[in-house]
Amino acid sequence: MSIAPPNGNRAEDRRTAAAPPPGPTVVDLLRDRATGPGADRPLFTALGAAGEPVARLTAAELDARARLVADALRRTARPGDRVVVPPMPGLDFHVAFFGCLHAGTVPVPVADTAGPAAAALVRDSRAGAVLVPDAAGPGSLPGVSRVVVREPVRASRHRRGAPEAPEPDAPALLQYAARPGRHAGGGVAVGHGALVAAQAAVRDRCDIDSGTTVVSWLPLWHGTGLATALVLPLVSGAAAVTLEPAAFARDPRVWLRAVEAEEDVFAAAPDLAYELCVRRVPVADRMRIDLSTWRVAAVGGGAGGGRPVSARTLRRFADAFRPGFFREEVFAAGYGTSGGALGVTLARPLHPTVSGHYDRAALAQGRAVPVPRAGRGGVELVGRGTPLPGVGVRVLDPASRRTVPERVVGEIWADVPGYAVSRTGDLGFLDGGELFVTG
Structure with missing residues (x-):
């Protein structure tokens, strides 16, 4: 898997947050x-435990x-x-x-x-x-x-x-x-x-349109699942296919086959879900599931957003499902707030995943010191992308609440359109405009 180092040449993504103009609810x-013209086309489809359609609207x-x-x-x-x-x-x-x-x-x-x-x-x-x-x-x-x-x-x-x-x-x-x-x-x-603006930003970053299908098993009571499966399709003109979280947990192949069944797919899941696919899908089945339709594989760090994304997990998934035509460059790591309902940062799909190796002891002291590679005191961290359009991201000293320089660990604050400034409680740092979450 090709993982690029942090890149400082992303000025086009660094935008200050501002109050959004009045828009649709x-x-x-x-x-x-x-x-509209697509009123009678399927908008939402629900799948059963085996992946069979059980409801359409x-x-x-x-x-x-x-x-x-x-x-x-x-x-x-x-x-x-x-x-x-x-x-x-x-x-x-x-x-x-x-x-x-x-x-x-x-x-x-x-x-x-x-x-x-x-x-x-x-x-x-x-x-x-x-x-x-x-x-x-x-x-x-x-x-x-x-x-x-x-x-x-x-x-x-x-x-x-x-x-x-x-x-x-x-x-x-x-x-x-x-x-x-x-x-x-x-x-x-x-x-x-705020909810509409956040999903419009995801739509624009990932080029989601009426030809896209959102495939999700994420629980709808959680902000990420609700925003991804219910609001993103309305903002973008896409359709959505949902399945129960229990169906995915029992057999991850149900999710992957739902991806295979569509022509252009956006699907998001936490880091652990990709690891579960590697562990639970037999080798013989990996080449039978065609994942060439998967254009954006968004990945977060867990329910709170602050858990780091593992570069090892992304490499393992890409290697395991390469026989099924999965392309590692479709990964797009991201970070959100308010239970995941509002996106803060997201990597650009179809670009190499940004990652960096940093000195573990220095991170414990609040400094992100690059090292040649992981091991011997080094740790590999995956970048969570650059701020979505209209979103401002700052890293502050938790005690003084003053902005810290790049490569200094502090608390992540996000200024989301229509939502003002959110104190996330997560720790991280910026490197070349890329957000890295440390916990």
Whole structure:
């Protein structure tokens, strides 16, 4: 695998963040897609455990179903109220999420609704309703009204009330970085404008358009999964294919075969997912899966974004799946904030992955000192790309909050359009304009 050293000649990517001009909201994007020339083309497809299609929705169908859910929500919730949206089978989560937005309520995606941590999250968010797939499904929460996603569809197939018209700075979701069962901390409101601008930046960096298919198994309760699988297709005109995280965990070949089935693919996953593919996909199957359609393989460091990406993992995956025509240059390492809902940096696809070797002892002391190679005190780090258009990235001294020079480790701060400055809590440094995350 060809991995290039840090490159300082990337001035075109260094842009200061500024408040975005008024733009479309997520509701606007779905409405435009549902009434445009591609309204009757499949927008979202859900796959089953073996990779078989189990549900499909065009933009027009999704918009109609979301309006029905919105009508049901309006009986128990008012605009601005928080609504819990747990995982659901097929495309029910998609319908529930956009139903919340159509009603003017704020969706609160959660990993599950069981246990004391989930109840604490509901109290913290002040949610007044929870969406469930059907009357028999799970999702009961003390003091929270249940609204059934599928029931309104049986009552009527016609559009009813018009969707609310939120402002770009209105919250599109309340994102919790931790899943129930762990200490959740406070939720972070992510605005329509910030969410749309972030995915538009990914679209432009990766040349995603109507000929692209987003293939994702990432959980939709997590910011990265939601932004990638739900918002990016609307921003770019692409279609999306989703499968359950459990299906990927049981058999990573389901994800890879979903990539093979499309003509031009954007797919994102954490570092550990690529390693799992190497360990779990038999050698004989690697050459039977044609990955030549995979144009952008985005890679992050885990749920919080701050875990380093392993150059060894990327090399192992590229070597393992080269018989299936995987090209190592499609890797694009990135970094995000707000639970991954907002992109901060992303490498350019179809360019060699940037990596550098640094002295391990010096890194522990806060200095990034280049060394010839890893080993004998050296560690190899993968660059997480340069700032996305409109995003500002600074590395600050945690104590003084003053910007530190390049190759000095500090806390990563990001200035995202429509979101202002975010203190990430992650440590890293800049080298030649490239962001390196150390933990």
